[in-house]
Amino acid sequence: MQADFNIRSVGVSVIVLNWNGFDDTRKCVQSLLHQTGVGDVEIILVDNASEPKEQSLIHEAFDAEPKVRVVMNAENLGFGKAHNQVFRQLRSEGKQWVACLNNDAVAEPQWLSAMLRRAEREGCSMVTSKMLYAADDSKLDNVGHFMLNTGEIIPKGFGEDAGQYNEPESTLGPCAGACLYDLQCLEKLGYFDDHFFVGYEDAELGLRAWLAGYECFYEPQAIVRHKVSASLNKVRSVDYLASIQAHIFYTWFKLMPPSVLWSNMPWLVLKYSAVLVIDIVMLRLRFLKVMWKGISTAVKNRGLIQEARSDFYNRVSVVRPHREISSRMVFFLWFDIQRFWKFIVLRKKSNLEA
Numbered sequence: 500m501q502a503d504f505n506i507r508s509v510g511v512s513v514i515v516l517n518w519n520g521f522d523d524t525r526k527c528v529q530s531l532l533h534q535t536g537v538g539d540v541e542i543i544l545v546d547n548a549s550e551p552k553e554q555s556l557i558h559e560a561f562d563a564e565p566k567v568r569v570v571m572n573a574e575n576l577g578f579g580k581a582h583n584q585v586f587r588q589l590r591s592e593g594k595q596w597v598a599c600l601n602n603d604a605v606a607e608p609q610w611l612s613a614m615l616r617r618a619e620r621e622g623c624s625m626v627t628s629k630m631l632y633a634a635d636d637s638k639l640d641n642v643g644h645f646m647l648n649t650g651e652i653i654p655k656g657f658g659e660d661a662g663q664y665n666e667p668e669s670t671l672g673p674c675a676g677a678c679l680y681d682l683q684c685l686e687k688l689g690y691f692d693d694h695f696f697v698g699y700e701d702a703e704l705g706l707r708a709w710l711a712g713y714e715c716f717y718e719p720q721a722i723v724r725h726k727v728s729a730s731l732n733k734v735r736s737v738d739y740l741a742s743i744q745a746h747i748f749y750t751w752f753k754l755m756p757p758s759v760l761w762s763n764m765p766w767l768v769l770k771y772s773a774v775l776v777i778d779i780v781m782l783r784l785r786f787l788k789v790m791w792k793g794i795s796t797a798v799k800n801r802g803l804i805q806e807a808r809s810d811f812y813n814r815v816s817v818v819r820p821h822r823e824i825s826s827r828m829v830f831f832l833w834f835d836i837q838r839f840w841k842f843i844v845l846r847k848k849s850n851l852e853a
Contacts, residue, residue, distance in 0.1 A: 510539040511611055511679075513598040514585050518547040518575060521556045523726065524602040531600065532566060536612030543589075545570045545581050579691035579700040582675075586690050590682045597685075601676040603726040605633065613720035614679040617667060624684035625708060625715035627673030629664065633724040637661050640725045643670030643717045644705055647835075648763045648828040649770045650751030652702035670717050671827060672705010677723040684713050689814060694807065698739070699746035706754055707811065709827075712818040737788055744793025749800065753807045758821045763828075770831055781843065 513531050517524040524544070531542050544567055546557055554571060561567040572581060582599065589597055598614065600606060614626040630640035641654035642664045654674060656664055673679075678701075688708055691700040705715060751767075752760070771794065778787035797804070841847050 510541070510594070511537060511596045511598055511615070512541045512543055512585075512589050512594055513600055513611070514543050514545060514582055515600055515602050516545050516547060516578065516581055517549060517553075517557065517602050519549045519553050520602050521549075521553050521560075524557070525560060526605055527600060527602050528561065528567065530605045530607075530610075532564070533608050534606070534611045535608045537615060540566060540611065542567045543570060543585055544568070545572065545585060547572050547577070547581050548575045577696035578675075578698070579695045580693055583690045583693070586680075586682060586685055590686050595682055596679060597682050598679045599675045599677070600723065601725060603633075604630070604677055604723045606677070607722040610677075610721050610723060611679075613718050613722075617716050617718040617721070618679060618681070621667075621714065621716045623714040623716045624681040625673045625705065625713065626679040626721065627670055627715060627717050628677035628721040628723050629661075629717070629719050630674060630677050630723050630725045631661055633726045636724055639664070640676075640727055641674050642719075643674060643715065644672045644702055646671050646706065646828050647831045648825070649767045649831040650755075650763075651747050651831075652699070652706060652750065664717065665719050667719060668717050670705075670715050671709055672702060672715050675701030675704075676725060677721070679721075684708060687711075687815075688713075692807070694749065694803070695746060696742075698743050699750065703746070703750040703754070706750065707815070710754060710817045710819050710824070711815045737785060737792070740789045741792035741796065744790060745796035745800070748793070748797035749804055749807070752797075752804050753811060756817055756821065756824070759824050762821075762825075766831060770835065777839075777843070783843075 515524060515527055515531070528542055528544060531540065534540050544557065544561060546554055546569070549557075557569060561569055570585065576584070586597060596615070596618075598611060610628065614628065617623070617626045627643040629642055632638045632640055637660065639656040639659045639661050642656040643654075644652050645655045646652050652671065655670065685704075688704065688711065690704075692703055695703070709715065771790070774790055775787065777783070778790060
């Protein structure tokens with residue numbers, strides 16, 4: 500990081516992706532127009548082929564706003580591709596910093612400046628936010644990501660008391676629902692993986708960046724309030740949940756060094772065998788279908804995964820040694836016992852079901 504880094508002179512572009520959610524998007528953009536303590540803030544509002552009425556509302560509301568650049572996609576590109584087109588454009592314009600904010604989130608006025616200050620202090624390439632439930636801001640949505648040794652990348656702090664996590668800390672990667680990226684880092688990494696349509700692309704990118712030696716920090720003063728399920732409710736289905744499970748396997752086998760894969764393979768087999776048995780015994784037929792489809796899709800896509808793995812290792816050098824990677828992963832057993840008690844015994848809904 501440059502010694503003369505001056506937050507008030509730094510320009511930041513913020514991408515907001517809309518798909519038939521204008522009411523939420525308007526509130527989101529308004530919160531970005533009132534950011535404090537930073538230089539120029541450009542809001543890039545990308546519409547992913549919403550209904551014509553929705554597109555008209557966007558033009559009426561924002562075409563005359565000088566800080567908003569409206570991009571209308573002719574088709575729904577999903578989350579990753581829609582962001583990638585903007586990342587590449589911004590990089591070609593010489594921009595350094597880009598923030599992402601879900602359209603169903605509202606940012607506190609100091610959100611951008613807090614993330615930029617953390618990037619300056621840590622010299623890091625990614626910063627993740629303190630995301631609170633919009634309906635109950637005493638509860639956390641997440642404060643970044645962590646990883647189980649069976650491959651699953653999980654939102655950290657989900658559903659926990661918002662009074663926690665008051666200190667900055669290193670995380671495995673940011674939630675792209677509210678974060679800051681260094682565009683030079685993204686360019687070197689190859690941006691979001693186009694394999695994903697909606698869901699898990701930020702988890703994969705964060706892990707990819709960390710393995711390559713980049714750092715992500717959580718900034719507790721970068722606060723947003725997120726409706727959590729507003730976006731997922733539009734796409735949630737058995738097929739969607741199965742695709743997320745397939746993405747977990749895709750990411751694990753695409754990115755992890757051979758020594759990490761082999762040392763954790765017995766635990767991977769044990770866990771998913773147990774999950775299938777539990778779903779059968781407890782007649783959780785919907786979840787059984789999700790898990791089976793996820794596993795089947797991953798097996799079917801093994802050639803694609805190998806191709807993605809080769810591309811990754813040809814493009815990027817993994818600098819994290821086996822011991823460091825293992826130290827950053829949480830052993831699955833106690834975590835999954837807690838999930839079993841919460842979601843099966845107590846029948847509470849997970850973040851993908853809520």
